Amino acid sequence: MHVAASTGRVVAGRYLLQHPIGRGAMGTVWRARDSVLDRDVAVKEVRVRGAATSEETQVLYERTLREARTAARLNHPAVVTVFDVIDAAGSPWIVMELVEARSLEQVLAQDGPLLPGQAADLGTRVLGALHCAHAAGILLVRASGDLCLHDPTRRTLGDRRGEDAGAGRRVRRFQNSGWRRRWRLRSIW
Numbered sequence: 001m002h003v004a005a006s007t008g009r010v011v012a013g014r015y016l017l018q019h020p021i022g023r024g025a026m027g028t029v030w031r032a033r034d035s036v037l038d039r040d041v042a043v044k045e046v047r048v049r050g051a052a053t054s055e056e057t058q059v060l061y062e063r064t065l066r067e068a069r070t071a072a073r074l075n076h077p078a079v080v081t082v083f084d085v086i087d088a089a090g091s092p093w094i095v096m097e098l099v100e101a102r103s104l105e106q107v108l109a110q111d112g113p114l115l116p117g118q119a120a121d122l123g124t125r126v127l128g129a130l131h132c133a134h135a136a137g138i139l140l141v142r143a144s145g146d147l148c149l150h151d152p153t154r155r156t157l158g159d160r161r162g163e164d165a166g167a168g169r170r171v172r173r174f175q176n177s178g179w180r181r182r183w184r185l186r187s188i189w
Helices: 054-072 104-111 116-135 165-176
Strands: 015-024 027-034 039-046 082-088 091-097
Antiparallel strands (some): 015 027, 027 039, 039 091
């Protein structure tokens, strides 16, 4: 259990906000403690911005709920699990699995380039996650290094139920070839 100072704010009567762990255009992600299940989680405070009228606010709110419901259906080892969506003070909050990892952007800035095998493994996991999302009807507008959490201890493709094991074998074969052959993205699928 991670013990951290708290802001004193409790959301939905159970999520004690500890401190922000990320900020972006869509809102703030907080490290929080779920007092009911006694575990740390990530809670995204979604900003409903750009709406001039209450109807536009409602449309943005419904879109957020729809996207969270879709994301909650994703079941892939490289995708953060959505646990819940709550309403607090008229704004949606998304409760997610807490992944304690640096973003790929931070890893590259602090440690330099990944080794070829590490880059191939990470790329395979990201492609698997994108494939899972696209199969569920989610189209990501942007997949960048600041959105990709790099946790080398996390499960990779093929670790559960044998999913995408063929893609992993093809990437390993490619890695062992000395990177001389041209490899197209679509050949992974």
